[in-house]
Each structure stands twice: as C-alpha cells, then as structure tokens.
Amino acid sequence: MGQFDAVLSNAASRRMFLKGVGVMGASGVLAACRKNVDSTAAPAASIVPIDQEPGKLHVHEWAGYDTKWLFKDYLDAGYEEPKFSFLINTEGALAKTAAGFEWDITHPESGYIQDYLNMGAIQPWDTSLISNFPALNPVLQQTGQIDGKQYEIALDWGYSGVILRTDKLDPAANSYSYLFDDAGAGHISWFDTPWIIQQAGLVLGIEPNQTFDMTADELEQCKQYCIEKGKNLYNIWVNYADMWDDVQKGNVWAAYAWPDAYVALKDKVPVEYIRPKEGTLAWVEGLVLRAGTQNYRHGHAFADAWAAASVGERLIGTWGYGHSNLDVDLSKIDPDVVAVFGLDDPEASLSEPQSYLDRFQPQRNAYNRAWQEVKASL
Amino acid sequence: MAIEANVERAAPRKGRLRRGNAKVNLGLLSVPVLWLVVFFLIPVVLVGLYSVGVLTLISYDQYLSLQPWRDFLGSSIYLGSPLGRGLFWKSMKMSLGVSITCVFLAYPVAYMLALVAGRRKYTLLLIIIVPFLTSYLLRVLAWRVILNPQGVLQEGLRSAGLMNPDQTISWMYNSIFAVYLVLAYVWVPFVALPIFVSLESLDLHMLEASSDLGASRWTTFRRVTLPMSMPGVIAAFVFVFIPTIGEYVTPQIVGGKGGLMFGNVIQSSFAQSFDWQLGSAMSMFLIFVVAILLAIFGRYLNVRAVAE
Numbered sequence: 001m002g003q004f005d006a007v008l009s010n011a012a013s014r015r016m017f018l019k020g021v022g023v024m025g026a027s028g029v030l031a032a033c034r035k036n037v038d039s040t041a042a043p044a045a046s047i048v049p050i051d052q053e054p055g056k057l058h059v060h061e062w063a064g065y066d067t068k069w070l071f072k073d074y075l076d077a078g079y080e081e082p083k084f085s086f087l088i089n090t091e092g093a094l095a096k097t098a099a100g101f102e103w104d105i106t107h108p109e110s111g112y113i114q115d116y117l118n119m120g121a122i123q124p125w126d127t128s129l130i131s132n133f134p135a136l137n138p139v140l141q142q143t144g145q146i147d148g149k150q151y152e153i154a155l156d157w158g159y160s161g162v163i164l165r166t167d168k169l170d171p172a173a174n175s176y177s178y179l180f181d182d183a184g185a186g187h188i189s190w191f192d193t194p195w196i197i198q199q200a201g202l203v204l205g206i207e208p209n210q211t212f213d214m215t216a217d218e219l220e221q222c223k224q225y226c227i228e229k230g231k232n233l234y235n236i237w238v239n240y241a242d243m244w245d246d247v248q249k250g251n252v253w254a255a256y257a258w259p260d261a262y263v264a265l266k267d268k269v270p271v272e273y274i275r276p277k278e279g280t281l282a283w284v285e286g287l288v289l290r291a292g293t294q295n296y297r298h299g300h301a302f303a304d305a306w307a308a309a310s311v312g313e314r315l316i317g318t319w320g321y322g323h324s325n326l327d328v329d330l331s332k333i334d335p336d337v338v339a340v341f342g343l344d345d346p347e348a349s350l351s352e353p354q355s356y357l358d359r360f361q362p363q364r365n366a367y368n369r370a371w372q373e374v375k376a377s378l
Numbered sequence: 379m380a381i382e383a384n385v386e387r388a389a390p391r392k393g394r395l396r397r398g399n400a401k402v403n404l405g406l407l408s409v410p411v412l413w414l415v416v417f418f419l420i421p422v423v424l425v426g427l428y429s430v431g432v433l434t435l436i437s438y439d440q441y442l443s444l445q446p447w448r449d450f451l452g453s454s455i456y457l458g459s460p461l462g463r464g465l466f467w468k469s470m471k472m473s474l475g476v477s478i479t480c481v482f483l484a485y486p487v488a489y490m491l492a493l494v495a496g497r498r499k500y501t502l503l504l505i506i507i508v509p510f511l512t513s514y515l516l517r518v519l520a521w522r523v524i525l526n527p528q529g530v531l532q533e534g535l536r537s538a539g540l541m542n543p544d545q546t547i548s549w550m551y552n553s554i555f556a557v558y559l560v561l562a563y564v565w566v567p568f569v570a571l572p573i574f575v576s577l578e579s580l581d582l583h584m585l586e587a588s589s590d591l592g593a594s595r596w597t598t599f600r601r602v603t604l605p606m607s608m609p610g611v612i613a614a615f616v617f618v619f620i621p622t623i624g625e626y627v628t629p630q631i632v633g634g635k636g637g638l639m640f641g642n643v644i645q646s647s648f649a650q651s652f653d654w655q656l657g658s659a660m661s662m663f664l665i666f667v668v669a670i671l672l673a674i675f676g677r678y679l680n681v682r683a684v685a686e
Contacts, residue, residue, distance in 0.1 A: 091652035095435060095436070372646060373456075375642070377455050377465075
C-alpha cells in the first residue's frame with residue numbers, strides 16, 4: 001500500500017502509470033471492437049472428392065449425443081471418428097458461433113435455423129447426397145427449409161407436454177391447464193423456458209400459431225397469468241433428472257416434460273403423458289452444415305448415418321424422442337410408447353391441430369424478457 | 379553545531395531516492411496491474427459498451443441504443459414500483475440479512491480463537507477453514523440432501539414421529555429460507571477470518587488497563603474490544619455482503635421459485651435467454667451499486683489497519 005502511495009504521490013510516475021493503464025485499456029477495447037461483426041460468414045469452400053477432404057469432422061452437439069450408435073453407419077464406412085464439442089443450449093452455441101467458434105456440424109432446434117442463417121454460418125444441404133433423405137418425415141423436413149433450401153436435416157423431435165401423476169390429478173382434462181390450475185397448488189413444476197408463456201396463451205384461448213408471434217398485449221396478458229399462477233409452483237426445473245425424481249417422489253404432480261420423462265417413469269409410478277387438447281407444442285432438431293466447411297461430403301455422410309432407421313429405433317426406445325425416419329420398425333418399440341406419442345402416424349401426430357412445431361420467433365427477445373419477469377416475480 | 383551538521387549530512391536526498399524507488403515500484407506493480415486491467419477493467423468496459431449497443435454480437439441486438447437500460451430501469455419487477463419492492467431489493471435484503479447473521483455467528487468464534495484458545499488457536503482455525511478445502515458446489519449440494527422433503531432432516535422427523543408420513547415442511551427447501559441458511563453456512567468461516575485478524579492484533583495491554591481501571595468484562599468488551607475490532611467486523615461484513623448480492627448458484631440449487639435472486643436473472647439473460655444486452659445493463663447496474671457501497675463502507679473501513 002505504501003509503495004502504491006509512493007508511486008501515485010510522485011507526479012511524474014503517476015502520469016506514466018496512468019498513461020500506461022490507459023493505453024492498455026484502450027488497446028483492449030479496440031481489439032474487442034474490431035470483432036464487432038454481424039456476420040461470421042466463412043469463405044465458400046470448393047467441393048472436392050471426399051478423399052481429398054481433411055476428414056476429421058468437428059461436431060458441436062448436445063451432451064450425450066456423441067454416443068457412437070447415433071452415427072454407426074458413418075464409422076462402419078471407415079470414416080474417422082468425429083471430434084465433439086458440447087453445447088448446453090442453442091443460445092450458447094449461437095453466441096460461440098457469433099464469436100468465431102468453428103464447427104462443421106451442429107444440432108439446433110428448427111426455431112434457430114434463421115439465426116444461424118442471419119450470421120451467414122450455415123449452408124444448404126445437398127439432399128441427393130443423403131441416401132436416407134427420401135425416408136424422412138416431410139412434415140419435419142419442411143421445418144428445416146428456408147426459401148426452398150434445406151438448411152437443416154430434421155432428425156429428432158419431441159413434444160413439450162405434461163407429465164401427470166394420475167394418482168394425484170385426474171387426467172381427463174387433457175390440457176396445459178394442469179401447469180397452472182389451483183388443483184395442483186404446490187405440486188406443479190415448470191421448465192425454465194419462455195414456452196411456458198406460450199402454454200399459458202393456449203390455456204387462455206389464443207390461437208396456437210399466434211402463440212409463436214403474440215402481440216404485445218397478448219404477451220402481457222400471458223405474462224400476468226403466469227405471474228398469478230406462479231403461486232402454485234413447487235419449482236422451476238433446470239435439470240430434467242431432478243424433475244423425474246420429484247415426480248417419482250410425489251413432490252410434483254404435474255410438470256412440463258419431454259417424452260423421455262414418460263419413458264423413464266411409466267414403470268415406476270402411475271403417470272400419464274399429456275398431449276394437450278389445445279395442441280401440443282413440439283420441438284424439432286436436426287443437423288446444420290457450416291458454410292465454408294472443408295468437410296462437405298463427410299458432413300453429408302454423417303447426416304446420412306444419423307438419418308438411418310436403425311438409429312431411430314434405438315433413439316425412441318432409449319429416450320422416447322421421435323426420429324424423422326418413417327421406416328423405423330415400430331415392432332421393436334414398446335407399444336405403449338408408440339401409442340402415447342402417436343408414432344404409428346408421425347405425419348399426422350406432428351401436424352396441426354395435434355401439434356404445433358417450433359419455428360423462428362421474430363420477437364424472441366420480448367418473450368425472453370417476459371419470461372425473466374415471470375421468474376423474477378415469483 | 380556538529381550535531382546539526384551530522385543531521386544535515388544524514389538527511390536523505392529525498393528527490394533522487396524517491397525517483398529510483400518509483401521505477402522499481404512500477405515494475406513490481408506492473409504484473410498485478412496488468413492482470414487487473416486485462417481480467418477486470420477491460421471486461422467491465424466491454425460489458426458496459428455491450429449494454430448500450432456500442433458492441434453487438436447477434437443480429438437482433440440493438441446497435442447504439444439505451445433500450446435495454448430503459449427496459450430494465452422501467453420494469454416494476456426488478457427495481458419495484460414503488461421503489462424498494464423489486465427483485466433487486468429482495469436480493470439486497472437477503473445479502474444484508476446473511477451478512478449480519480454471518481458476523482453475529484462468526485464474531486464469537488473469532489473471539490474465542492484470538493483471545494481464548496491460546497496455543498491451540500491455529501489448530502482450531504485450521505479446523506474452521508477445512509470446509510474451504512471442499513468444492514463450494516458440493517457443500518451447497520449437501521444441503522439439498524439435508525433439506526429436501528425426502529432428505530435427512532425431514533425423514534428424521536418422520537421417523538421420530540414428529541411429522542406425518544405424508545407431511546412436508548415446504549418452507550425448508552426450495553425457499554428463500556433455504557437460500558438464507560446455505561449462504562450463511564457457506565460464508566461464516568470466511569467472515570471469521572478478518573475478525574480473527576483484527577482481534578489478534580489488539581493491544582492486550584488496553585484490555586488489562588480497562589480491567590485495572592475497574593471495568594467489568596462486559597464493559598471492557600463493549601467499550602474497548604468491540605470498537606477496536608470494528609475495522610475487521612466491517613471488512614468481514616463487506617466481504618460477504620458484496621459477493622452475495624450477485625449470488626446465483628445457491629438460489630438455483632436450493633432456492634426454488636421463491637429463492638430467485640438478482641444474480642439468477644443476470645445469469646439467465648446470458649446463458650439461457652440470449653439477451654446479452656439486458657444482462658449487461660443489469661450487470662453494470664450491479665457494479666455501480668457495489669461501487670457506491672464500497673465508497674460508503676470505505677469511509678468506515680481502515681484497510682491499512684486490517685491489512686497490517
């Protein structure tokens with residue numbers, strides 16, 4: 001401390017010191033400003049034969065999706081095992097991409113494809129290079145198209161429905177209202193997502209497609225409804241395993257849940273998976289290809305492996321998530337799972353009015369801020 | 379005369395000696411200062427620039443706009459309407475309560491260590507800081523095992539017949555109480571240290587003199603020990619108050635819906651909502667508040683005395 005005082009009490013050394021700090025600080029700020037770009041567009045790479053590509057794919061994936069059975073055909077064909085990096089959510093992946101993080105393939109929800117495209121980060125697939133593409137659910141592939149180009153190979157999907165303890169609540173209502181009703185007071189669990197506001201909108205009677213692009217008044221109405229009904233919450237879950245645990249223990253009677261919750265709990269406690277009468281919000285995910293990737297053909301081979309029917313059979317049986325391939329052998333899957341999730345007719349199950357698929361939301365910021373205010377009000 | 383001449387010869391040539399020392403001091407200070415600039419000052423400036431749209435990252439960030447600040451400051455939920463009832467004030471009250479609780483719990487421990495324990499004080503001090511050797515996250519998660527409805531505590535009460543099998547104590551977990559309890563538990567050892575240092579540096583002759591002058595032990599504590607240890611107490615209070623204002627890990631793990639704090643909204647803005655501009659505005663607001671508080675506390679805090 002005394003030495004610092006000695007420096008600053010000497011006018012000459014004080015000037016030198018402050019000048020040095022200022023130069024360092026300004027350099028840092030200027031260096032950061034230089035990266036203030038709207039587009040991380042990579043230069044277009046020429047497409048070469050596959051044996052001339054580097055070959056080591058970098059796949060930015062969800063944790064657990066690096067398991068080899070998801071791309072078995074790719075490995076069986078003799079290609080080098082990809083390098084994986086992991087994302088926690090697509091927002092984080094977008095931020096890293098905007099900051100220059102390089103990958104060949106990533107796995108976003110269909111609602112974020114436009115964000116990647118706005119950054120210039122992705123290029124359309126050549127579906128003729130994907131042998132399994134004709135077998136994929138066309139309803140899902142439409143979600144991956146922008147301006148007629150296939151930017152995402154939609155591969156896995158699921159519902160954002162409700163898992164219900166049928167020994168605690170009557171499943172007859174078949175509605176998102178379970179997430180808000182006073183009947184479940186103290187035993188309701190929401191996921192940490194603005195989709196809760198959309199589900200409130202469905203309960204309040206807003207047209208399902210409109211819930212993706214509500215007016216400011218509608219958004220405010222749904223927000224206030226969530227704030228009012230927040231008193232009925234047990235918690236807002238972040239880790240799905242914790243939610244499963246709470247449902248199993250009876251702390252939670254109704255929870256926002258994906259299909260894997262039903263697969264995990266159905267043999268342990270009396271539960272039902274609700275696909276609400278208002279229409280189920282459903283998410284679709286798939287693979288997108290980096291613009292300018294050096295591994296163009298390897299990327300297509302990887303996507304083709306993911307699209308195989310055998311992958312779908314195991315994906316459904318393991319996690320309860322749907323797979324896009326319509327040739328999946330349903331006889332290998334638990335009939336109960338097939339019936340509950342409508343896998344015997346996935347095109348109809350994923351079409352309106354049964355389901356409303358995720359899409360780009362131009363007002364995502366407004367929804368996020370509304371959701372933040374809901375949480376802050378609890 | 380000879381003495382005066384000797385004094386004149388002995389007097390250091392201050393100007394030349396101080397210039398030499400200043401260069402050495404600058405050299406020694408350069409690494410920590412560089413560290414502060416690179417890992418503190420620049421990031422804070424970047425966050426500030428991001429909050430007003432000078433920097434943008436994604437296509438729907440608003441370039442050169444105060445809208446994120448307007449959205450934050452105008453929200454009745456974060457700062458409250460009327461002022462004082464929003465999430466920020468809830469967090470401030472929580473931090474204040476935790477800090478005061480920690481100081482009250484830690485002071486007797488520090489007093490015992492500094493003035494009573496004698497030769498065993500450093501051994502006992504080591505025992506007190508042993509929890510720091512474990513992961514912060516593990517210590518918080520351990521409280522989940524203790525407090526949750528099927529946890530050690532509530533199952534114990536059921537086993538003892540003090541609760542019905544179907545009964546749960548809802549306020550004990552996923553609640554503001556749980557956040558309060560866990561934060562106090564985590565920070566008490568940390569708070570004890572500066573108070574211990576302050577008490578250990580007391581001039582014990584002052585205590586003897588007080589006793590010799592007829593003061594009781596309570597009077598000696600109240601009028602001599604406590605005032606002289608106050609810099610350490612204030613330092614301890616500040617050391618826990620400032621970081622707990624922005625705390626988000628503990629509320630996320632044990633707080634449930636009711637234990638959400640201001641730090642959680644900032645974390646959520648960056649990590650989940652992808653609303654970096656609002657998160658940046660809230661972060662800068664928190665930094666401004668902390669800076670003001672430090673300036674206020676600094677008037678009462680003799681840092682040099684605590685450091686020495």
